[in-house]
Amino acid sequence: MITHFHIENFKSLADFDLPPKGQELAGFTCLIGMNGAGKTTLLQAFDLTASLMVGRVEEWFRWRDWGPDDVRTRLHGPARNDIRVVVGARLANGIEVAWDATLSLDMMRCLREAITVGGTDVLRLQEDGSLWVANDDLDGKTFDSVPFEFGGSVLSTLRLDSYHYALREMKEMLLGLHSLELLSPQQIRRSSRESEDIGPGGEMLAGFISLLTDEQRADLKQKLQKIYPQVKDLQIQHKQYGWKGLLVTEQSMAGHPVTEAHINDGFLRVLAMLSQAYTKHRILLLDEIENGINPAVAEELMDFLVSLTSDDRQVIVTTHSPVILNYLDDEVAKAGIILLYKSPDGRTHSRRYFDIQENAKKLRALGPGEVFLDTSIEALVDRIVKEEAQPLTAA
Numbered sequence: 153m154i155t156h157f158h159i160e161n162f163k164s165l166a167d168f169d170l171p172p173k174g175q176e177l178a179g180f181t182c183l184i185g186m187n188g189a190g191k192t193t194l195l196q197a198f199d200l201t202a203s204l205m206v207g208r209v210e211e212w213f214r215w216r217d218w219g220p221d222d223v224r225t226r227l228h229g230p231a232r233n234d235i236r237v238v239v240g241a242r243l244a245n246g247i248e249v250a251w252d253a254t255l256s257l258d259m260m261r262c263l264r265e266a267i268t269v270g271g272t273d274v275l276r277l278q279e280d281g282s283l284w285v286a287n288d289d290l291d292g293k294t295f296d297s298v299p300f301e302f303g304g305s306v307l308s309t310l311r312l313d314s315y316h317y318a319l320r321e322m323k324e325m326l327l328g329l330h331s332l333e334l335l336s337p338q339q340i341r342r343s344s345r346e347s348e349d350i351g352p353g354g355e356m357l358a359g360f361i362s363l364l365t366d367e368q369r370a371d372l373k374q375k376l377q378k379i380y381p382q383v384k385d386l387q388i389q390h391k392q393y394g395w396k397g398l399l400v401t402e403q404s405m406a407g408h409p410v411t412e413a414h415i416n417d418g419f420l421r422v423l424a425m426l427s428q429a430y431t432k433h434r435i436l437l438l439d440e441i442e443n444g445i446n447p448a449v450a451e452e453l454m455d456f457l458v459s460l461t462s463d464d465r466q467v468i469v470t471t472h473s474p475v476i477l478n479y480l481d482d483e484v485a486k487a488g489i490i491l492l493y494k495s496p497d498g499r500t501h502s503r504r505y506f507d508i509q510e511n512a513k514k515l516r517a518l519g520p521g522e523v524f525l526d527t528s529i530e531a532l533v534d535r536i537v538k539e540e541a542q543p544l545t546a547a
């Protein structure tokens with residue numbers, strides 16, 4: 153699992169850590185904060201990180217219709233032409249791995265990369281183009297220059313089977329990172345062909361569900377009914393030329409299903425989230441989970457999202473909804489609710505919400521969502537920012 157994420161020069165994430173340095177990311181993370189604090193930006197930053205491992209950074213930019221100028225930090229201070237990402241992770245065997253990469257925004261590939269395993273180097277790509285990689289016995293191999301063209305990370309193209317196992321595991325982990333920050337009901341309503349994935353906006357959900365096994369489809373229906381008891385059946389509509397659509401039958405419908413065109417936004421978003429239980433994605437990112445969703449179904453939805461973490465997955469969501477927060481157990485809330493806020497210079501920072509003393513105190517008497525309702529985020533951020541501006545007195 154990812155224990156730490158650091159990024160420099162990505163929009164308001166000028167020099168950003170999640171969680172603050174010295175702390176570890178939990179299985180379930182819920183990002184909160186004012187509008188414009190940088191929550192969506194952070195999900196985009198994770199998504200960019202995954203694209204480095206795919207090796208198609210240019211496509212990532214093109215798909216969003218962005219250029220380097222859209223992402224470089226535009227705040228006071230010298231402008232930079234690279235993005236640095238550091239990911240700390242713990243492998244299944246308990247070993248700590250760190251990947252430190254610097255992406256050139258001119259070349260759309262990493263200029264420098266280093267991977268350490270338990271503090272020992274296993275890969276070094278340097279700005280002069282030289283590459284050093286170790287195998288499992290930590291014997292290194294040096295290339296004066298990388299013997300192939302690559303985009304993003306050198307790991308995207310390097311044949312990893314003969315090198316240190318941690319390189320493969322780090323790559324796998326980051327490839328398993330899936331951001332649904334672009335999930336939209338309009339996209340989900342489109343027909344699609346068979347697909348291994350639901351697509352960034354959910355546009356291939358029907359095609360993805362069409363490939364599930366009968367068992368998985370039955371399980372999905374059951375999960376859906378737990379949240380929407382009025383659902384009687386979920387089917388795939390097979391259209392001409394291999395296109396797939398969704399058909400939903402409700403108890404009251406006397407057997408006549410409706411197509412996705414007539415299904416409400418919240419339902420489609422929930423269905424897309426539930427479908428993630430059957431993907432290979434290990435780290436799931438969702439923006440504003442409460443969008444279009446009735447508070448009455450929030451509890452079941454939260455239970456589902458938290459339950460994904462017991463399957464050794466990580467889930468990172470953003471929300472503005474106190475209702476959502478109230479369905480978290482105190483322990484999950486303490487470890488997982490993270491406040492994003494901006495300092496007056498426009499940079500985003502993170503802080504565990506219940507590490508803030510006044511919130512921790514309130515949590516003894518109130519639920520996490522009630523604390524959130526009881527505390528003006530604006531005033532809270534004001535206080536944090538003032539506190540941080542105080543010059544530290546010598547010990």
Ligand SMILES: Nc1ncnc2c1ncn2[C@@H]1O[C@H](COP(=O)(O)OP(=O)(O)O)[C@@H](O)[C@H]1O
Nearest residue numbers: 163164187188189190191192193223224225226
């Ligand atoms: N290139 C940039 N440099 C610095 N700040 C930026 C840049 N691009 C966007 N921002 C800031 O980030 C904000 C958007 O943050 P966003 O992640 O959408 O917030 P949230 O999702 O928390 O509401 C913008 O309002 C702007 O203040």
Ligand SMILES: [Mg+2]
Nearest residue numbers: 191192193439
């Ligand atoms: Mg947002």
